[in-house]
Amino acid sequence: MRHREGHRSHHSGWLRAAVLGANDGIISTASLMMGMVAAGASNSTILLSGVAGLVAGAMSMAAGEYVSVCSQADTEAADIARETHELATDEAGELHELQEIYVARGLTRELANEVAKQLTAHDALAAHARDELGITDMFAARPLQAALTSALTFSVGAVIPLLVVLLHPAQFLGFAIASCSLLALLLLGGLAAKVGGANVVIGAVRVGFWGAAAMAMTTAVGYLFGVVA
Template sequence: MTGPTHDEAHGGALGSRLNWLRAAVLGANDGIVSTAGLVVGVAGATDSRTALLTAGLAGLLAGSMSMAAGEYVSVSTQRDSERAALAQERRELREQPEAELRELTELLRARGLSQEVARDAARQLTARDALRAHASVELGIDPDALTNPWHAAWASFLAFTVGALLPLLAIVLPPPGLRLAVTVLSVLAALVLTGFSSARLGAARPGRAVLRNTAGGALAMAVTYAAGALLGAAGA
């Protein structure tokens, strides 16, 4: 039983790492698009470096804090659910061990083992660590690796901040005549990279993902720039 148990843990750990990487890429993508839309919109109304820096920095801080808070709440809820499921499993193992053994046997049989092998495997797993066996096979949870809301919050905060820094720096560092072009090109290049990365992490074809990503970002910048230009022309 050592081989399959190790493979399952390894696969779960790999899946968890891929999920974190995918979340980081998507968080950076959000930072790029939202901040780019904001600063490009302001650039449509004014060429003041101070106004652009203020708007971009405000968007970066608000977005990163919002992402972190949302991720903390979401993952905390998931962690509470995992703890509740484990507590219920402990109670069932304590109160009805034979029924839980039969349940584990059926779960293993449903995975392709014969009735006899499944029963023997269930007994061995139960003797070794009943809670871990049920948590892994029945719930898909590793009791020693519950989701951490603080890790998720910091990861989202950093990913969004890294992404948001690109359009912010691109809009304030170049001279006024090049700001918009540099920002748009930098943002589109970054969206190509994040679209390609997210597709590869999801084992999907990158072409469509890159096209959707860049088209969405380009549309966001076009709309906000048009709005900013109209407001600037109206003297708002």
């Protein structure tokens, strides 16, 4: 019978981008709208500011994530190119380097030598990329995927406070935006923690705290500097 294991680290790449995007979408859009509410803006102005924040934020997230992951991909490509050159010009030295890596990890020298020889014969570049550089297909940088995920999840998160403005009457609008956004943040933080195998309560409170702090600060800015025409 084949033994299958599901490791939580397999989710780390997409989970990081998804949680970051959704959190930012909720927090930044809700905070922006809370500032506008505190300044005494009309519902249409609040809604317009939220939509503008969604579009600008989604593009910013996509661009930032793309550039960041592209830099990682460029570094990985440079390391792979260097390793390819070293394998072509110093095969014996690279074999010895691989042997020493396995010895350092706890294998006997005899076993390390045998493992290094077999892996080199099978796919030398893959062995060095994985065991020397720490680059694998699972965790390799994927800029476009990261950018699209961040933009999409930001937009999904930003829609939540926008829906509150559309569906809730003007009275107590600030309270409605804050409470719904905080609830969404708590649920998202708890879900992310559960998927990642962490403490659900701590994960939820951690996200909720920073969301509440951001909304409180922008609300204060709106009260202090808002001007009603």
